[in-house]
């Protein structure tokens with residue numbers, strides 16, 4: 001396996017890129033608000049595209065508005081090594097989730113270009129649209145992997161009820177073009193993604209790099225309890241059909257449901273609750289809430305879904321409510337490709353990194369790409385395990401270490417024939 005140690009990433013350039021992109025979509029509270037297909041997200045895409053051009057990459061956007069930069073290979077029509085992640089964020093996000101993978105990938109390709117090194121195959125850097133699932137799933141990578149259907153394009157909505165199709169049209173995009181974003185799997189050799197761990201393991205173990213072997217699956221539901229709005233003063237407690245109390249009762253059932261049906265990698269989160277009519281002196285007649293449930297084993301995911309449906313029905317009966325739910329997305333857990341994981345591990349070991357093999361509790365575009373090609377991921381530590389908040393951080397020397405391992409993995413994979 002040919003490895004030249006002379007190609008080094010520049011942490012100064014990477015730091016400058018991170019600082020610049022961190023200013024796009026920054027809110028008053030210091031968090032990032034670059035949610036998918038907002039003006040800030042589109043500004044971030046434009047900024048990134050220009051950076052790719054400045055780096056001498058051939059750029060384009062596909063029908064899902066994925067931003068793509070290509071480093072040409074010696075064999076022009078060989079299947080590409082694809083690297084990337086996302087630059088869209090959750091509301092009030094940190095500056096590294098997704099972004100670090102895209103900008104580290106950009107720095108790797110810039111370093112290779114600067115060193116005049118030409119890979120055997122094209123290497124394509126992609127910033128996938130809507131990884132955070134504002135519109136339900138991982139729209140950009142799902143479109144790239146051919147998983148988007150007219151149903152997705154027509155019915156995907158965000159938590160506020162805005163339709164994906166309308167949102168794209170208002171940006172001058174044709175949502176139906178997403179159906180043409182599918183890339184022929186024969187043109188993709190493999191996918192590599194660098195990402196922050198978003199958990200506590202690497203930082204607690206004082207390790208620099210995570211060599212990811214498996215990625216958790218998840219399903220997202222929007223659940224509704226329907227009761228009866230009524231006067232907060234004149235309606236005796238036993239006579240109420242209080243939809244919020246349904247949510248409260250169900251939330252207290254979650255630990256039991258996970259204990260009885262889950263595993264140590266099971267997670268369940270209610271991240272958003274909306275009550276109607278929403279006035280302080282009215283018993284809520286309707287409650288609508290999000291449910292995010294995860295496990296690395298799909299059988300366990302199915303068992304958790306069945307147990308959750310039973311618990312919702314029991315709570316509804318007890319509270320004289322009715323309930324319904326929309327299954328927003330179901331993303332399969334995946335194993336990373338053993339040979340690609342070995343390449344990442346070899347790059348980490350040769351660079352003298354303290355590393356460990358581990359699983360991902362967060363979902364990533366890599367698990368969508370795993371449906372069409374071999375994938376592997378590189379993690380860098382998250383300070384105090386924090387993420388999806390402005391407290392999200394990774395020490396600069398860990399960022400440099402991770403990006404250098406990424407470059408080492410690219411060199412091992414895309415220059416193998418050299």
Ligand code: HGY
Nearest residue numbers: 131132361362363364
């Ligand atoms: O939710 C996740 O795991 C990822 O950050 N989208």
Ligand code: MN
Nearest residue numbers: 097098131195
């Ligand atoms: Mn992410």
Ligand code: MN
Nearest residue numbers: 090097132388
């Ligand atoms: Mn995220």
